[in-house]
Amino acid sequence: MLALAWPLALTNLSQIALVLTDTLFLGRLGELPLAAATLGGNLYFIAMALPFGLAFATAAMLAQERGRVRHHMREMRRTMRQGAWLILPLFAVLGLGLWHTGAILRATGQDPALAEAAQTYNRALLWGMLPFYGFLLLRGFLAALERPWPALCVSMGAIGLNVVLDYALVAGGFGLPPLGVLGAGIASAVANASMFAALALWVSLDRRLSRFRLAGRFWRADWRRMREIIVIGTPIAGSMLLEIGIFSATALVMGWFGPGAVAAHAVALQVAGASFMVPMGIGQAATARVGLAAGALDAAGARRAGWAAISLGAGFMLLAAALLLSVPHAIAGLFLAPELAETRGLATTLLMVAGLFQLADGVQAVAAGALRGLKDTRVPMLIAALGYWGLGLPIGLGLGFPGGFGPLGVWIGLASGLGIVAVLMTLRWARLAGPGHPARLPHPGDGQNNRILSTSGLEFMEK
Template sequence: MPTTLLRDSRALGALAVPLVLTQLAQVALTTTDTVMSGLLGTTELAAGGLAVVIFNQIRTMGVGLVTSVGNHIAAAAARAERTSIGADGGNARRAATDEARRIVRAGLAVATLAGAAGALVMILIGQALPSLGQDAGIVDLTQPMLYALAPGLLPCLWFQAIRQFTVGVRRPQALLRITLASIAVNAGLNWVLIHGTFGLPELGLTGVGLATSGVHLLSFLALYLAAKRDSELAPLLTLDIARADAATLKRLLGLGVPIAATYGSEAGFFSVTALMAGSLGPDALAAHTAVNQLVYIAFQVAVGLSHAASVNVSRELALGDHDGARRIRTTALACAGAVMALVGIVYLTLPHLVLAPFLDTGSDQALTIATQLLIVAAFLQFFDCAQNIGVGLLRGLDDTRSGFRITLIGYWAVGLPAAWFLAYGLHLETLGIWLGLLTGLAATALLLLRRYNTALAATRPRRTSATA
């Protein structure tokens, strides 16, 4: 068993490690935004954090709509691999190429529609903030940052569609290089636009939003050009979304809408708790923002493992290897658990060190609250990772509806009432909110993994007894 786990870990890691590093590099963008917001003051940190939460809510749902592109591409490649031997091998390869091209074109069309609609929703949410119980000073800072972030959603989702395509064909290497470069560009643009250097106006938090939108556009262009220079990727990549195939669009949306709803359910759960923290004052919201960003960083390990596990499950089932699909679950959870244990130790032993980038210039009260929340976060992140991996595993089975139904139960029927009762009923305030988050994530993780076991067993072909 240990030998098998080690072998499977290496196989999963070959795809997961570049994805995890890419995810960590991507979250460095929002971390940079959060840190630079915190350097402006506690109120600015709270306002910037709220804007990032809303942007991530809409972005996450848009990403969900195009996430199945990777699974479809991986399954098409595996089917071509199975039929490539023999006289009809050339036809199989051509059919796989045509199918991949249709999937990419449809994925970019979905990303375009989602980006435009999402930008409009962000603007409307910004206008509705005063009626959501938020401090007037925070609203005045959050709204212009949201308006600056909105245009960046479109190239962000284009980038995600092409990213899923490169993952599906198991060639994600350019992602990491591009995302690492975007961190430096984002930090530089943030500094220039926030402080108004080189003769530019001093924009404050609005500059943070404009810098992030610009970086999303540059990242998309860089990934597109990198793919066009790749001899294996270039023939499959087309931007002619006007010719998107209706049947392929319907297939992507059939899986994508439940994925988006699942992602939105999770992100919405965190967004509502951020609004709850905001109702407790700027110090509570600043502490919530800082710890939430730390958990979000660690969560990227699970996102990378979830995408890799999902694509590998699609591939293993297309190849007819059900035992391989079962082992992927165990391997992904073991890898995530090992990383989360190390991160949790750091949270518990060095809380002031990990909080310093966010709250070093903030109030003592915000730092005290955040230190308490880190204790909960050390345990919460195990369940956060497990539930995300569970969603990815089910996506590998093309079972996206179950994930959505389970998140409704875990987050909204269990987690949110628990957070509300603990925060306001027992007067635990921000600590109660985070204990409610932990409860909801734990319930969701257990239900998702149980569903995967049941759904995977149902896909195994039934054995028939031989007759004499």
Template structure:
């Protein structure tokens, strides 16, 4: 039976929800780890919370590079799976392991230099020991996280997202228990304060990897691809393709994530109270961002499957549906923040100066919710089309040429403080949303025109 265009839009929206629901569960679990870290460190005071903020921001910078490069596995596998090409699915999965190996060496080594690069960028002395200790502790989990990403994006590309959700729940549970043990010195463990968050997270990352590995190795849905029959030698054309797609994704994620890291580092130079208030506002904003991020990832997968079947017009519609869903969700998020910013801040800490600053910054976060949703939805749709290079350039321009310049000049150079830093974030995200939507319109129009003109 032939579906009308309206019926097909409904079917595609349901497919995005079906794929994105488990990814949302995973994303909320991962963010739940950061939420638990923030709340539990907040009970120890501004120094521990501020040190955690700087340490987590530094870790995120390294993580963005890793999962950005490995994210190329998802649309590549999705295209191959949509075209019923099992051989290519296997090739992409196995070659991603070589990317994991190289990234693990590079990123672990970089994180071990935290005692050098954090003082070099002017982090306040009161939070520096905690920040360095946190980065050193969590660095031991980086190899596991990268291996987990390889398996995750392979499973995503196959449309199998529920296992990712369950491993996320496992990680959250282990992280909270580990925090209780290592932060507060329970069950005979030393009381490490916020550094204990890094220890607990590293342990949870290894358990998440082993759990997903066991599932992929044993579940019958993965047997046709025979991922673990052997380790293939490096296939340079496949690695080049993954890198060509993944490097710009990493660049885009680094551009956006790096802007927020830079903002955290700017706050770190303003003292413990400012860093702590920023961490609370950013943590809650990141928590809400997990919903459109899941929709964006699901959009990438569904666009890839649809293009793999040769349906360019259908893939274009899927992308617009994903962008619209992200925009709606973040509009609701903005309304919640505007109505409840004081109550949200009070959930995190009893420190009055920290809570008051966090409530103010949450109002700034409400202003960029819509833009943040639109830009992440458009980015996911473009990745489904394997269009990543130009979007990276647009992100770098939006976040760094405009957003960072505004935030640093007004917030730091002119000494206007944290509110102006957050206005800079708003400006960067808004420009990014406009440019990425325009890029999606151009790419899909061009691809659809080429598909119509192609001889049968």
């Protein structure tokens, strides 16, 4: 599990490093550019929830198809093709929404200047959306083959490219005029496009990977397979939308406290998001390893993979929590100029709250990844809805406004919601993976060889 997880985690960290790079450069320009990129980025990732869900569903199907061994190259090629088909009409709709970021933010009560700057950022950033989805598909394909290194190498190269572009376009390096938030959006879009182009070239040139002929007969439809991706992927997208949405809603709430609160929230969120990339990578490895075992009808192997992943995620996040609770002021100082003393103080406080919910955030991410390996996605979405929106947001709003805690109260609500989701996700995995469950995983030696997992991961159907 660790051999597969840590390159995936580093790949995720390299991707969040693109956003962190933008944050570091924009934070030196003042509160408004940083707050604009934060609000615009939140809307961008809300729009990306459905593409992420479809990509993760495709990865889960690829893992189970490889686990079944026979004709897996043909099956995996068809799944990749239908996963690519689905994003084409989505991009037009999502791009149209992002193009009008300013109107959306003004409708939520944001400052007009802040909304206009966020729209400038998103109009540049959205051109990297389609290639980034292609990168996600190829990364899931490589994870199912337990070959995460190409995606990691490509992502690390994109960090260097983004740093150079941010220096040139945001800060005005190399004698170029500084473009501020527009430059940051262009830099990230180019970096995302380069990741897809480089990884696609890698797959086409690798002798073993090129045998899959992923682009072969691209025009042929497989409606049953497409429907399965949608059935599995829509709840994943719903779960991600609920989680991304709660942080985005929090950013909008922070806007009611002023640009300083948004900037402090941005710093704390970027740091917490960076640490989250590790358990997210472990969860992706869990999807692959649990899916491989489920496809091979190996119940014991699936259980071992899931619990090993949850243990790894919890262990790392305990270390991350210790770091955030030990030196929050120093971390805040990396992002905000010394003259922004009040904003740095608030960011320090929020970073300490982020340290308290690290363990819960990591466990729920890995448990969700393990459940995706069983194609169990609907109930996790309902758990996310209850934890984030049914309990977390109301608690945060209650503490932030009537309770008088301000931004701190909003983040305490976030921590509460994450804790609830972590407990329920872990209980869900324990129930489905446990040997005593009536719909437990089949095992070649337990008399259920004639059955395979259905789309839901909970019911069985005859071969």
